[in-house]
Amino acid sequence: MTGSAPYDFVIAGGGTAGWMCAAALARFTPPGTRIALVESEAIGTVGVGEATIPQIHHFNGALGLGEADFLRETKGTFKLGISFDGWLREGASYMHAFxxxxxxxxxxxxxxxxxxxxxxxxxxxxxxxxxxxxxxxxxxxxxxxxxxxxxxxYAYHFDAALYAATLRRFAETRGVERIEGIIEHVALDGESGDIAALRLGGQREVAGRFFFDCTGFRALLIGEALGTGFDDWSNYLPCDRAVAVPCASGGDFTPFTRSIAGKSGWQWRIPLQHRIGNGLVYSSTHLSDDEASATLLGGLDGEPQGNPRPIRFTTGRRAEHWRGNCLALGLAAGFMEPLESTSIHLVQSAISRFLAVMPAHGEAAPAVRDWFNHQAAFEWExxxxxxxxxxxxxxxxxxxxxxxxxxxxxxxxxxxxxxxxxxxxxxxxxxxxxxxxxxxxxxxxxxxxxxxxxxxxxxxxxxxxxxxxxxxxxxxxxxxxKPMPRHLDFLQGYIGGARVGEAA
Incomplete structure (x- = not known):
């Protein structure tokens, strides 16, 4: 048994979603609240959510994160909108600007x-x-x-892994306990059907009153253990795969994200201080994996930093985001492609909604869960x-x-x-x-x-x-x-003259 008594909150999984949740709970729950986050270094994260929308100011500001420090730590840049190139027709371009x-x-x-x-x-x-x-x-x-x-x-572009690391430091400093381990089984209470504990390797058990599922596409808690259904939206958004690869800095240092339409999907371009994030979202019915990788590599502004990483997904959401004593966040709650940079915002809004109706002792009335799920469904749809x-x-x-x-x-x-x-x-x-x-x-x-x-x-x-x-x-x-400084000059001056565009 890990801990002599159940934790008040147990977060299953780390990454951006897990550590956003941990940081918010550490900041806003009453003194003495016991919070644990279970993750394993052996399990990677998707970690390509590098673009945001302006609402992230509310989250970072509520935590008290200084903007200049945040930009330095996450290799961040500024974002004024998203340019959609070729979406209407080849050669056409428009912007969804903030x-x-x-x-x-x-x-x-x-x-x-x-x-x-x-x-x-x-x-x-x-x-x-x-x-x-x-x-x-x-x-x-x-x-x-x-x-x-x-x-x-404005919003930001940043390295999602570095953002998670920043939030981890914030949360651990405020008492969140990180537990290393792979979740092998989710134990349910025999009477209520709620989650009782997470069982890890080596006979370890992490018991809790309320659980957050941040286990990614597998949705170990909300999906596998609690059997919550999934609303498949592939009939509306048929892209089902992506490949992602960073590359060396090159081309314009844009204060905006680029979304570039191709013959069977679209490519993102996100400039950071030390590299450019790139990815290609596509339909496997219309484009092979090899063609996708070749297309992505052929459209980079600099040398690729590794091989394209494949990501498979089904667009949609959990029929219920909050079931029993478990709330799904991030990819465990569902997936919509990053066309409008909404992934991190959906985590943020779910956390804010939960804090507004946070149950005492992990027990929420059905009316509270129903309200939460209705609001989440409306937002996602x-x-x-x-x-x-x-x-x-x-x-x-x-x-x-x-x-x-x-x-x-x-x-x-x-x-x-x-x-x-x-x-x-x-x-x-x-x-x-x-x-x-x-x-x-x-x-x-x-x-x-x-x-x-x-x-x-x-x-x-x-x-x-x-x-x-x-x-x-x-x-x-x-x-x-006219008098505004160029993005690169402004960023360098704001974060203290750091050299931008070179590998860390």
Missing amino acids: GNVGRPLGLLPFQHFWLRAQKLGLAKPLQRYSLNELAARTMRMHRGKTAGGHEMP RIRDFLVLHYTANQREGEPFWDHVRHMPLPDTLIAKLELWREAGFIHREHEELFTEVGWFQVLAGQGVEARGYNPMADALPEADLRAMLEQTETALVEQV
Whole structure:
């Protein structure tokens, strides 16, 4: 027996998900709470989640992590958005940039004025009205408000393994006990059916009141032991494999992630201080593993640092993320490809949701679990819809993979969103779904989904005033970007002059 009494919380598995959970519990649970994390050095992690969205500021800030130190420790860089290259058609590119696009006027958001201006031949591409995209495309970076008073939200690229190591130090310093060992069996309570203990090699047992499953795709606790079902979304997102490899630094030091569409999937490019993270997500029905590796290696900006690492997955989520006294996090909860950098955020949001209703003594009422699972299902399904939009709204005709995803069945929730946009240029953000109206606007416009109409209140603005509004918005944003330092210079100065672009 490891420990004389059950732990209050036992985390099965490490990696980013496990140590995020451990760090949050160590920070926010009452003094005296006993927390253990069980992992084995012999078991690797997927560890390719190197891009984030701005919500990570909330998590790091809540822990009290200093940003400059965090960037140094994780070899991090700044991220202003994601560039989607070739997703509409070969040679086309647009960006889902963080922050506002244009500005609202009166009761109407900017998209209605832009749609009207499109019909009049006055509108320029959306990037001309986005501060973040103008900065990103010119490789510039800025923190906080600009001289014009505009916010420039940002996220990070970082080494996921180094982030997990940072969180591990944070958690262990605050009393989390790390237990080395491979989980050989999950023992259930004979009466309740809840998890009682994790049995490790050498007759060791780790008993607990509440368990977190961070065991990756295997989902040893929530799936194998508790038998929780899995909702397969392959009919909506048919990519089922990836290969990943880092390479030496080269090319542009972009303050944005690149997502580059290929004939049977897409390739990511994520610049870190010491290397570039690369991967190819693809459908095994349309591309062989050997072809995928060759394609990935042929599109690198520098020498590969190792051989491409294969990853096999099924897109979808657990039917219940919280069952009994077990909550699944990370890959144990489900998987959606990293197209919009949501993997780490889904861990973060699940932890935050759990802390909001954290049960005493590991015992939660069914109503609490039901609320949690309903919220998780809603969040995952709306993110799924956003990812599906990128695929289905393509014009890459004559390519079997892209022809397939263009004609695949769509979730009813996405169909409803598309109909609202096409009929009236209207975008509705339901409850607390992750992606904002502005995010949907950028992808709908970037993927060429035409809106047949717009709110007629936009016609109340005289055409000359509409033209002036667009010109003034563009001019003001360009002027705010001009004095910004380049991303590389800004990063080096911010983290204390560290040399960026060289191997650690």
